[in-house]
Amino acid sequence: MKSNSIIVEGARTNNLKNISVEFPKNKITVITGLSGAGKSSLALSTIAAEAQRQVNKTYSAYIQQLLPHFKEPEVDKIKNLPFTVVVDQKGIGNNKRSTLGTYSDIYSALRLLFSRLAKPFIGYSMNYSFNNPVGMCPRCQGLGExxxxxxxxxxxxxxxxxxxxxxxxxxxxxxxxxxxxxxxxxxxxxxxxxxxxxxxxxxxxxxxxxxxxxxxxxxxxxxxxxxxxxxxxxxxxxxxxxxxxxxxxxxxxxxxCPACHGQRLNAKALSAKINNNNIADCSMMSLVDLKEWLNNINDAKTKVIIEEIEVKLTNLINAGLGYLNLNRTTASLSGGEAQRVKLANYLNSDLTDLLYIFDEPSVGLHPYDLQNINNIFKRLRDKGNTVVIVDHDPQVIAISDKIVNLGELAGNKGGYVTFSGNFADLIQSNTLTGKSLRHKGKLKSKQKSFKEFYYINNASLNNLHNVKTKIPQQSLTAITGVAGSGKSSLVKLIKKRYPEAAILDQHEIHGSNRSNVLTYLNVFEQLRQYFAQATRQSSGLFSFNSLGACPVCKGKGVLKLDLAYIGESVTTCDSCHGQRYSQKVLELKVCGMNIAEAMALSPTEFAAKFPILKYAMAILKEVGLNYIKLNQSLDTFSGGELQRLKLAKLLLGQSSKILVLDEPTSGLHEYNVQDFINLLQNLIFKYGITIIVIEHNLRLIGQADWVVDIGPNAGNKGGKIMFAGIPRQLVKQKTLTARALRYYFGI
CATH class of the missing domain: 1.10.8.280 (ABC transporter ATPase domain-like)
Incomplete structure (x- = not known):
C-alpha cells in the first residue's frame, strides 16, 4: 500500500533537536520559523540531501564519482521519500551565452518558427543560433558585446x-x-x-x-x-x-558590438523576418509583447510550435517575469528572478509524484506578484506533486494545507517543532509566527518633521524616463513597486547623483569553512595582534590558516575521507578536537582563555571578557546577531543571518550619511522584521543618517517615514513615480502597493 505521507524520524542535522515530522503527499506544506531556527536544516540539509544521496546510489560507481557528494544527514529514518527537485535562490549560470531564451528552450522553438516562416528563407534553425558559428556575429562571436x-x-x-x-x-x-x-x-x-x-x-x-x-x-x-x-x-x-x-x-x-549592435547574430540571420521583425527583435521584446506578437501569426503548419512557445511564455508571465526579454543573460538575473524562472520551467514538465522543495520563493516579489506564484504552487500540487516551501511571507503561508513551525528561537535555542497544523490554528497559536501574523504592526500615523531632502530631477535610466522625486534626509524611505518596475534603477540614479551613498546589495557572501564572523568583519587581525602582544608571540601563530594551524587537520577542525562512490566521511579532528589550532597555540592563554575559546564566545560574552573589539561586538548585537558564536563559519549561516552580517560590516566601516539597502528583509521572519525596523530607526536617530530601502514587506512599508512607489506595472509598463509621501497617504491611492497595504492593514 502506498503511503500518503513523507515521514522524517529523529532529525538532528545542524541545530535540529531529534525531531520527527510528517509531510502529507500531494499537498502544500510550508515550513515557518525564525531565521536560523532550522528550516533549511530540515528541508534542504536533511530531506533534499537524503533524496539526492539515494538517487546518486542508483548510478554506477564511475558516475557517482562525477556527481556532487552530499553530506549524509543526521536522521534516524526518512520513509516514502519521492524523487526530489530543489528550487533554491542560487543563480542559473554565469555564462554570457546563456540567456533566458536558451535556458527556457523558448529561443530554440523560436528558431524553428523562423526557419519555417521567415522571409527570405536562409536555411535551418541553426542559422539563427548566436551560439553557433553559422549564425553568430563574427565580430563579437554571438555575445552582443x-x-x-x-x-x-x-x-x-x-x-x-x-x-x-x-x-x-x-x-x-x-x-x-x-x-x-x-x-x-x-x-x-x-x-x-x-x-x-x-x-x-x-x-x-x-x-x-x-x-x-x-x-x-x-x-x-x-x-x-x-x-x-x-x-x-x-x-x-x-x-x-x-x-x-x-x-x-x-x-x-x-x-x-558595433557590428550587430547587440543583436548577437550575423547579417544573414538578421535579414530574415516574420511580420517585419527579425528573431533578434523578438528576443528584445518583453515576454508580454512577444506573446502578443505571436498571436498575430496565423499559420496552420506552425501552430504546434507557436502553442509550445505561448505555454512557456504564459508560465513565465504568471511568475511575474513578463517584463523580461529572451535576450536577458541568466547571469544578470537576481536570485528571486532566477528562482521564478526555474519555477516556471518545472510547470512545463509532465512528471508527477515528485517532491518540490522551494527555498523562500517570495524573495524579491511584490504582494501582487505573489498571487501568481501561489497559483503555480497550487497547480504543481494539483498535478499530483508534493510541495514543501520554506518561507516567511504571510501570503505564502496562507495557501498551505499544513504548516510546520520550527523554533522558537534561532541557533541552539531553535530546532524544535513548536507547531504542526493548519493556517487558522497557527494564527491562534502561542508561537512567534502566530503572534507575528496576529500583530501586523501599525500603519505609521505620526508624521516626522522633514527639514531637508535629497532630490532627483529629470533623470533617466532603463525604464525610468525623466523622473523627478525627493527623499527626506535622516528618515527611513521605502522604494516600492512590483518586480521590474524600476526600483533598482532609481537607486542607481540616487547613487549617481549622490556618489557618497553606501549600498548594501543582494550579492551573496561566499563563505567557506575557513571564513568566520571575525574574518568577514576584517577584525580578526586585531584579535590575533592582541593575543600576540599579550603572549609575546608572532601574530601569524594565532591564525588557523597559517603558522598556528593544527598539523593534522591543517586548520580545518575536521578530517575528510573521500571514499569514492561510498561518499565523503567527515569527522572532528582528534588532535585539536575541532579547535583548528596546534597544541602549542591552545596552551597560550589571555584572560584565562586560549584564542579558540575566545572565538567560541558570543558577542556579549566576548565584550565582557576582552577589552578589544567592543565596537564590533556592539554592532553585532545591534543587528540582532548576539546569539551567534564568533568562530561560526559563514557557510553555516542562514540567508537572513548573512543579510544582517552584511549590514554589520557596512555599519562598522560606515562614514556615509546615505545608506541604501536592497530588500534587507529577505530571509527574515516577520518577528525579525519588526526588530529590523526598530534597528533602522535607531540607526537613523543614533547616527543622523538617511536610510533608503528597496522593499516589498508590507510591515516595513507601513512603518516607513516616506514611500516612493514606482509603477504602475513592470518593464516598459512601469518606470513612473506613482506616489511619493507618507504611508498614511499612500493607502488612499490606486496603485498595486496601496491596494496591498489596504488589504494587509484591513483598511
Missing amino acids: VREIIPEDLLNMSKSLNEGAIEFPTFQPGGWRLTRYTESGFFDNDLPLKKWSESKITLLLNGEKQVPPNPTRKWHKSAKYIGLIPRITQTFLSKNNSQYQNDLKKIVKVKV
Whole structure:
C-alpha cells in the first residue's frame, strides 16, 4: 500500500533537536520559523540531501564519482521519500551565452518558427543560433558585446618599461612577458613613455606580428613580436582566462558590438523576418509583447510550435517575469528572478509524484506578484506533486494545507517543532509566527518633521524616463513597486547623483569553512595582534590558516575521507578536537582563555571578557546577531543571518550619511522584521543618517517615514513615480502597493 505521507524520524542535522515530522503527499506544506531556527536544516540539509544521496546510489560507481557528494544527514529514518527537485535562490549560470531564451528552450522553438516562416528563407534553425558559428556575429562571436583594452588604463606614461609602465601582471619587471618588449630591440627601456614618439607608442600597443630586426641576445630565436593589445586580447580576453579577471576589469571597457549592435547574430540571420521583425527583435521584446506578437501569426503548419512557445511564455508571465526579454543573460538575473524562472520551467514538465522543495520563493516579489506564484504552487500540487516551501511571507503561508513551525528561537535555542497544523490554528497559536501574523504592526500615523531632502530631477535610466522625486534626509524611505518596475534603477540614479551613498546589495557572501564572523568583519587581525602582544608571540601563530594551524587537520577542525562512490566521511579532528589550532597555540592563554575559546564566545560574552573589539561586538548585537558564536563559519549561516552580517560590516566601516539597502528583509521572519525596523530607526536617530530601502514587506512599508512607489506595472509598463509621501497617504491611492497595504492593514 502506498503511503500518503513523507515521514522524517529523529532529525538532528545542524541545530535540529531529534525531531520527527510528517509531510502529507500531494499537498502544500510550508515550513515557518525564525531565521536560523532550522528550516533549511530540515528541508534542504536533511530531506533534499537524503533524496539526492539515494538517487546518486542508483548510478554506477564511475558516475557517482562525477556527481556532487552530499553530506549524509543526521536522521534516524526518512520513509516514502519521492524523487526530489530543489528550487533554491542560487543563480542559473554565469555564462554570457546563456540567456533566458536558451535556458527556457523558448529561443530554440523560436528558431524553428523562423526557419519555417521567415522571409527570405536562409536555411535551418541553426542559422539563427548566436551560439553557433553559422549564425553568430563574427565580430563579437554571438555575445552582443565586445571588450576593448583602454590604452590609458594599461600604460603609466610617467614610467619606463623597466620601471613597470605596463600595468598588467606578467608584464611588470620580473615578469617573463615583459621580455617580449624589453629584449625586442625596438624601445629605449629606461625612457619614460611620455617621452616616446607616437609611432613607438603605436608599435608598443598595436604592433603587427613580426620578427624584430635587431633584438638583444636574450631574445628567443623563433619568437615573434606582437603589440600589447593583440597579445592580451589573444591570451586573456579571447580565452576567457579566469586567472586575471580582476586585473582585466581595470584595463578593459565593455561596449555594445558595433557590428550587430547587440543583436548577437550575423547579417544573414538578421535579414530574415516574420511580420517585419527579425528573431533578434523578438528576443528584445518583453515576454508580454512577444506573446502578443505571436498571436498575430496565423499559420496552420506552425501552430504546434507557436502553442509550445505561448505555454512557456504564459508560465513565465504568471511568475511575474513578463517584463523580461529572451535576450536577458541568466547571469544578470537576481536570485528571486532566477528562482521564478526555474519555477516556471518545472510547470512545463509532465512528471508527477515528485517532491518540490522551494527555498523562500517570495524573495524579491511584490504582494501582487505573489498571487501568481501561489497559483503555480497550487497547480504543481494539483498535478499530483508534493510541495514543501520554506518561507516567511504571510501570503505564502496562507495557501498551505499544513504548516510546520520550527523554533522558537534561532541557533541552539531553535530546532524544535513548536507547531504542526493548519493556517487558522497557527494564527491562534502561542508561537512567534502566530503572534507575528496576529500583530501586523501599525500603519505609521505620526508624521516626522522633514527639514531637508535629497532630490532627483529629470533623470533617466532603463525604464525610468525623466523622473523627478525627493527623499527626506535622516528618515527611513521605502522604494516600492512590483518586480521590474524600476526600483533598482532609481537607486542607481540616487547613487549617481549622490556618489557618497553606501549600498548594501543582494550579492551573496561566499563563505567557506575557513571564513568566520571575525574574518568577514576584517577584525580578526586585531584579535590575533592582541593575543600576540599579550603572549609575546608572532601574530601569524594565532591564525588557523597559517603558522598556528593544527598539523593534522591543517586548520580545518575536521578530517575528510573521500571514499569514492561510498561518499565523503567527515569527522572532528582528534588532535585539536575541532579547535583548528596546534597544541602549542591552545596552551597560550589571555584572560584565562586560549584564542579558540575566545572565538567560541558570543558577542556579549566576548565584550565582557576582552577589552578589544567592543565596537564590533556592539554592532553585532545591534543587528540582532548576539546569539551567534564568533568562530561560526559563514557557510553555516542562514540567508537572513548573512543579510544582517552584511549590514554589520557596512555599519562598522560606515562614514556615509546615505545608506541604501536592497530588500534587507529577505530571509527574515516577520518577528525579525519588526526588530529590523526598530534597528533602522535607531540607526537613523543614533547616527543622523538617511536610510533608503528597496522593499516589498508590507510591515516595513507601513512603518516607513516616506514611500516612493514606482509603477504602475513592470518593464516598459512601469518606470513612473506613482506616489511619493507618507504611508498614511499612500493607502488612499490606486496603485498595486496601496491596494496591498489596504488589504494587509484591513483598511
